[in-house]
Amino acid sequence: MPSIVPTFAWLEGLAWTTALRESPYGYPLIETSHVASIVTFAGLVIMMDLRLVNLAFASAPLAQFQRRLFPWQMASFVPSTATGILLFCVDPLRYYRNVFFLAKLVLLALAGLNALAFHLKTYRRAEGWDEDPHVIATARLAGAASLLIWSLTIVSSRLIPNNWFK
Amino acid sequence: MKRNIFLVLLAAGALCAVQPALAHHAFAAEYDPAKPVTLNGIVTRMEWANPHGWIYMDTKEKNGAVKHWMIETAAPSQLSRHGLKKADFTDGMTAVVKGYQGKNDPGLANGRTLLLKDGRSFYIGSVGGPNDGAEPH
Amino acid sequence: MLLPFFEWCEGLAISQVYRDSTYLFPLTQAFHLLAVTIFVGAIVIGDLRLLGWGPVGQSRASIVRNAQRVLLWAGLAVLVTGIPQFTTNALTYERSWLFEFKMCLLAAALLFTATVRQRVAVADEGPLPSWVPKAVGAVSLALWMGVTISGRLITYYG
Numbered sequence: 395m396p397s398i399v400p401t402f403a404w405l406e407g408l409a410w411t412t413a414l415r416e417s418p419y420g421y422p423l424i425e426t427s428h429v430a431s432i433v434t435f436a437g438l439v440i441m442m443d444l445r446l447v448n449l450a451f452a453s454a455p456l457a458q459f460q461r462r463l464f465p466w467q468m469a470s471f472v473p474s475t476a477t478g479i480l481l482f483c484v485d486p487l488r489y490y491r492n493v494f495f496l497a498k499l500v501l502l503a504l505a506g507l508n509a510l511a512f513h514l515k516t517y518r519r520a521e522g523w524d525e526d527p528h529v530i531a532t533a534r535l536a537g538a539a540s541l542l543i544w545s546l547t548i549v550s551s552r553l554i555p556n557n558w559f560k
Numbered sequence: 561m562k563r564n565i566f567l568v569l570l571a572a573g574a575l576c577a578v579q580p581a582l583a584h585h586a587f588a589a590e591y592d593p594a595k596p597v598t599l600n601g602i603v604t605r606m607e608w609a610n611p612h613g614w615i616y617m618d619t620k621e622k623n624g625a626v627k628h629w630m631i632e633t634a635a636p637s638q639l640s641r642h643g644l645k646k647a648d649f650t651d652g653m654t655a656v657v658k659g660y661q662g663k664n665d666p667g668l669a670n671g672r673t674l675l676l677k678d679g680r681s682f683y684i685g686s687v688g689g690p691n692d693g694a695e696p697h
Numbered sequence: 698m699l700l701p702f703f704e705w706c707e708g709l710a711i712s713q714v715y716r717d718s719t720y721l722f723p724l725t726q727a728f729h730l731l732a733v734t735i736f737v738g739a740i741v742i743g744d745l746r747l748l749g750w751g752p753v754g755q756s757r758a759s760i761v762r763n764a765q766r767v768l769l770w771a772g773l774a775v776l777v778t779g780i781p782q783f784t785t786n787a788l789t790y791e792r793s794w795l796f797e798f799k800m801c802l803l804a805a806a807l808l809f810t811a812t813v814r815q816r817v818a819v820a821d822e823g824p825l826p827s828w829v830p831k832a833v834g835a836v837s838l839a840l841w842m843g844v845t846i847s848g849r850l851i852t853y854y855g
Contacts, residue, residue: 418640421635425610433730433737433738437739437740437741438738438741441764450763454763463742466750484609548734588716664719688786
């Protein structure tokens with residue numbers, strides 16, 4: 395497998411990544427947007443998860459609640475990811491060696507798999523979704539898993555600037 | 561009554577929502593305020609970068625050995641605010657940096673002031689450093 | 698202005714514990730961000746509903762009331778993780794104009810949330826003109842996003 399380091403070095407040396415790295419306005423804008431959109435996205439996901447595990451919004455029918463929240467979760471996920479990619483490109487050689495950044499990527503993949511599994515196995519537009527015990531059980535599990543994964547993702551992300559492991 | 565408690569807690573809780581921004585990675589976690597250093601040496605490289613810059617400097621120890629330092633500075637927006645420019649740095653120039661040594665890494669430092677050969681002095685400290693009076697008001 | 702208070706904060710025992718520790722501060726920062734995320738989620742779901750978006754199958758009152766308990770617990774967590782971070786660096790905050798700005802915005806957001814937003818949210822659906830809850834939702838979002846954004850900008854524009 396070819397070494398990734400030269401690719402990252404090339405990426406870091408590009409005119410636009412350099413400009414972003416040195417900018418007094420661009421970088422702060424991107425980083426601030428990243429934090430604001432993540433907090434919104436993950437916050438809404440956590441609200442949905444709280445419904446799934448029946449800790450909050452218990453009176454809301456599951457399928458409808460999920461369907462209504464989903465577009466807003468996606469609307470905040472897109473800028474989160476876009477800004478995240480930009481931030482990575484600014485300093486790839488530092489991030490790819492950072493254990494908390496790598497953990498974050500793994501956790502994001504797990505979150506995606508969890509969401510996909512839930513959607514494929516139990517997603518139905520029928521009104522009876524809230525009465526089906528199998529759906530309720532699966533939903534609770536998916537919600538609990540999601541809560542754990544996203545909590546770890548946020549904690550890991552916040553720890554990225556620390557150089558605890560060299 | 562329950563509503564009042566809720567309101568008070570909400571108020572207090574949100575009032576503390578300020579923190580992460582300021583100490584984006586805590587000075588206290590990485591640098592030692594009890595280990596101030598004055599580094600007089602040659603700047604081998606300066607990374608003018610977000611979220612903070614890095615001055616690479618070589619200093620001479622008492623025994624003549626060369627010590628390599630990596631000095632953290634504030635972001636470009638802050639450095640510019642205090643009058644510093646990227647063009648003020650050339651590889652190989654001499655300078656004096658005052659700061660604080662790393663807790664776990666002796667070659668690491670958090671820079672507070674920079675004195676250039678032409679006599680100009682700049683505050684280069686990141687937000688969240690110790691209250692040592694280096695910061696201009 | 699409130700300098701003695703900030704000086705007192707920095708002198709607290711807990712501030713010294715945090716200054717001496719390598720892991721305590723960053724870990725507290727991390728859990729603080731998690732608490733803030735949950736707090737913001739609870740605010741945003743309510744504001745979306747006020748704007749006539751999101752979980753429209755539930756009444757405004759239902760969504761905001763349900764979110765209130767989450768907001769309370771998240772707010773408590775924000776407080777507990779926030780206090781030591783603040784006191785450890787209190788004097789740095791005292792010098793920052795953006796910090797002062799953020800505090801004003803925060804006070805406005807808190808006041809607005811506790812009074813206008815609460816009343817409009819739990820009011821009966823009928824009598825209120827439709828623009829009122831929408832305006833309230835928009836103002837709430839603007840205030841809380843403003844708090845988040847101005848806080849993050851302190852590092853850059855101090």
